[in-house]
Amino acid sequence: MAGTDNGKRNAMSGPQPVMVLVKPQMGENIGASARAMWNFGLDRMRLVAPRDGWPNPKAEAMSSGAGRLLDEATVHDTTADAIADLEYVFATTARDRDLTKEVFTPDEAMKKTRDMIANGQKVGFLFGPERSGLESADVVRANAVVSVPVNPAFGSLNLAQCVLLLAYEWGQDVVPQPDEEFRMSAGELAPSADVGRFVDTLVERLDKVGFFYPENKRDSMIANLENLFRRAPLTPPDIRILHGVTRALAEKVRGRK
Amino acid sequence: MAGTDNGKRNAMSGPQPVMVLVKPQMGENIGASARAMWNFGLDRMRLVAPRDGWPNPKAEAMSSGAGRLLDEATVHDTTADAIADLEYVFATTARDRDLTKEVFTPDEAMKKTRDMIANGQKVGFLFGPERSGLESADVVRANAVVSVPVNPAFGSLNLAQCVLLLAYEWGQDVVPQPDEEFRMSAGELAPSADVGRFVDTLVERLDKVGFFYPENKRDSMIANLENLFRRAPLTPPDIRILHGVTRALAEKVRGRK
Numbered sequence: 001m002a003g004t005d006n007g008k009r010n011a012m013s014g015p016q017p018v019m020v021l022v023k024p025q026m027g028e029n030i031g032a033s034a035r036a037m038w039n040f041g042l043d044r045m046r047l048v049a050p051r052d053g054w055p056n057p058k059a060e061a062m063s064s065g066a067g068r069l070l071d072e073a074t075v076h077d078t079t080a081d082a083i084a085d086l087e088y089v090f091a092t093t094a095r096d097r098d099l100t101k102e103v104f105t106p107d108e109a110m111k112k113t114r115d116m117i118a119n120g121q122k123v124g125f126l127f128g129p130e131r132s133g134l135e136s137a138d139v140v141r142a143n144a145v146v147s148v149p150v151n152p153a154f155g156s157l158n159l160a161q162c163v164l165l166l167a168y169e170w171g172q173d174v175v176p177q178p179d180e181e182f183r184m185s186a187g188e189l190a191p192s193a194d195v196g197r198f199v200d201t202l203v204e205r206l207d208k209v210g211f212f213y214p215e216n217k218r219d220s221m222i223a224n225l226e227n228l229f230r231r232a233p234l235t236p237p238d239i240r241i242l243h244g245v246t247r248a249l250a251e252k253v254r255g256r257k
Numbered sequence: 258m259a260g261t262d263n264g265k266r267n268a269m270s271g272p273q274p275v276m277v278l279v280k281p282q283m284g285e286n287i288g289a290s291a292r293a294m295w296n297f298g299l300d301r302m303r304l305v306a307p308r309d310g311w312p313n314p315k316a317e318a319m320s321s322g323a324g325r326l327l328d329e330a331t332v333h334d335t336t337a338d339a340i341a342d343l344e345y346v347f348a349t350t351a352r353d354r355d356l357t358k359e360v361f362t363p364d365e366a367m368k369k370t371r372d373m374i375a376n377g378q379k380v381g382f383l384f385g386p387e388r389s390g391l392e393s394a395d396v397v398r399a400n401a402v403v404s405v406p407v408n409p410a411f412g413s414l415n416l417a418q419c420v421l422l423l424a425y426e427w428g429q430d431v432v433p434q435p436d437e438e439f440r441m442s443a444g445e446l447a448p449s450a451d452v453g454r455f456v457d458t459l460v461e462r463l464d465k466v467g468f469f470y471p472e473n474k475r476d477s478m479i480a481n482l483e484n485l486f487r488r489a490p491l492t493p494p495d496i497r498i499l500h501g502v503t504r505a506l507a508e509k510v511r512g513r514k
Contacts, residue, residue: 161418
């Protein structure tokens, strides 16, 4: 298994988008955003005029395990300064701003981000203050808008949740997925012949106790039984357990005779 | 625009998976989970033996706007009781349990959920207590595992974040997406001819000030200029502004002569 996700591990340490928190109000949310980012391998944070100054002990307390992101975060006076070196900027916003600007879902935005980064471009995402969201001037400054599609009757994503969903979509292509690193560890499956041998043994035992009755239903009963055990993915230990179970039951039945 | 998302609105009020919080510890997390669910149109919550009893004022305080989910949540003594009527159950877990069980990403799990629900099946998701996650007995009881692929070096999703990511993936197919309800509201684009007329006017004005020099570069300079304005999606108000801007500039230049 080692090695199967090297590509993705490399991607995780490679170029990535910058997350820019504009005038964040609560330190807790900055810390939670750092954790949300690092869960999906993002570690470049920029802060524009955080309300309570910087560094912020509440941000540090909340960031446990992702404190490095806060140590390395850069602090800027203005959004313009924070994004000066970026070639493409997404503004996250929940509201329709009545501005003609392309609107992406998180999924689409991260697809575009990966393409741009692969072409050597520098990409960033702007997140607004908790209470009010981004100012229109910052939305105008961005090249496109990202909006998380939420329940029209109830949209209440907070800052760190919004960062989490964007980071999650970035992670979709970067973080090792279960089929690479997790699923295989669940063990090999039993070869078809071993499953077949178990079914044969079971049928033999059931025949001894007259299970297949009436005789003209025998074939279809056996087919259903085999199908049941073929349907579940069985491992070699599963097969051993099943052999043991049926043997124990069969012996008990024989003992009763 | 009204009507374009009727299908999705109907889907939002139709059958949906049940979210089962097993032995949740902090009321705040129950409330935050309710909000996370309702952001994406999920409103069926079940609770198994919440640590601090039920109802829980801290859950209510945190659920603002999604309190109905808590009022309607059912409370159960055991996981077995909470899922008794469900035909397919996913267990969310971050850890490899060394159990042979199919592992889904949130994306894949919700695709499967939609298919099963379309076939009339009842589906649920189990979420474990904050500190320890689901007990193995509850994972065994489930039909499959859902695992959010996270940074192998740092996985720290909390209960409500895990609920949020699952709900978000459910919402992908259910909540109206921006291309249906949001993007169109940004206004119509200007017809091609209007853009062309603006470029013609601009070229005329630039000719008057001898902008296209040397003469043999004229055609390619005009092509580049037109291309610039064709590249941006322009609305009728954009065109009016551009006419105004170039007229004002041209008049100033003429005034100087």
